[in-house]
Amino acid sequence: MNSLDFVSILFTAIGLSADCFAVALSGSLSKGTLSFPSIFRVALAFGLFQALMPFLGWLAGRTVVDLIADYDHWVAFLLLFVVGSRMIWESFRSKDKSNDKVDITRGFLLLTLSIATSIDALAVGLSFAFLMVNITLASLTIGVVAFVVTAIGFLVGRKAGKVIGGRAEAIGGIVLIGIGLKILLAHMV
Numbered sequence: 001m002n003s004l005d006f007v008s009i010l011f012t013a014i015g016l017s018a019d020c021f022a023v024a025l026s027g028s029l030s031k032g033t034l035s036f037p038s039i040f041r042v043a044l045a046f047g048l049f050q051a052l053m054p055f056l057g058w059l060a061g062r063t064v065v066d067l068i069a070d071y072d073h074w075v076a077f078l079l080l081f082v083v084g085s086r087m088i089w090e091s092f093r094s095k096d097k098s099n100d101k102v103d104i105t106r107g108f109l110l111l112t113l114s115i116a117t118s119i120d121a122l123a124v125g126l127s128f129a130f131l132m133v134n135i136t137l138a139s140l141t142i143g144v145v146a147f148v149v150t151a152i153g154f155l156v157g158r159k160a161g162k163v164i165g166g167r168a169e170a171i172g173g174i175v176l177i178g179i180g181l182k183i184l185l186a187h188m189v
Helices: 006-016 018-031 036-062 065-092 107-130 135-157 163-188
Strands: none
Touching: 006 018, 006 107, 006 135, 006 163, 018 036, 018 065, 018 107, 018 135, 018 163, 036 107, 036 135, 065 107, 065 163, 107 135, 107 163
16 A cells, blocks of 8 residues: 655655755856756756665665564654754755865766765655555656756756755755654554
8 A cells, every 4th residue: 555645755756856956056056057968967867866766775675564564654754754854954064165166067976976865765765665655656756856856956056045055955854854744643543
């Protein structure tokens, strides 16, 4: 049984993509004007990793789901709470320690950022296994949303200040905690 509807998956995807938005925004501010192929390359990399990580977490979770079936809603809540809280915490920490112009659109830095922005999705995928979520739909939704949000981050970065990036991550964390609460409350009623 699927205990998460598409709207919840969509909001989870939006929450997870906050890191992508923040990185794209700061990358755009740092690098200045980027070409369409550069923006597309980063958005594609972030989207692919965001889609892959929940699937990997789901695979890991499927192996232990029967062991904790009676407590799965608590596990899902705790995972989403921890991830959301970490995102909120990180949004208040200073991330930009240098003013150097860094090109995040290529090579090892792009790979590193793709992994770093999708680590949270791994934990969410683990919680999806406990909730019997359709992982194909969830992974595709998360990947597409991350792609779109990353592209938007670059476009907004051309016009906005650095303060938006930190707030976006905090809002994403709040959304994930809210989804966790919804899961917990739905199983307690």
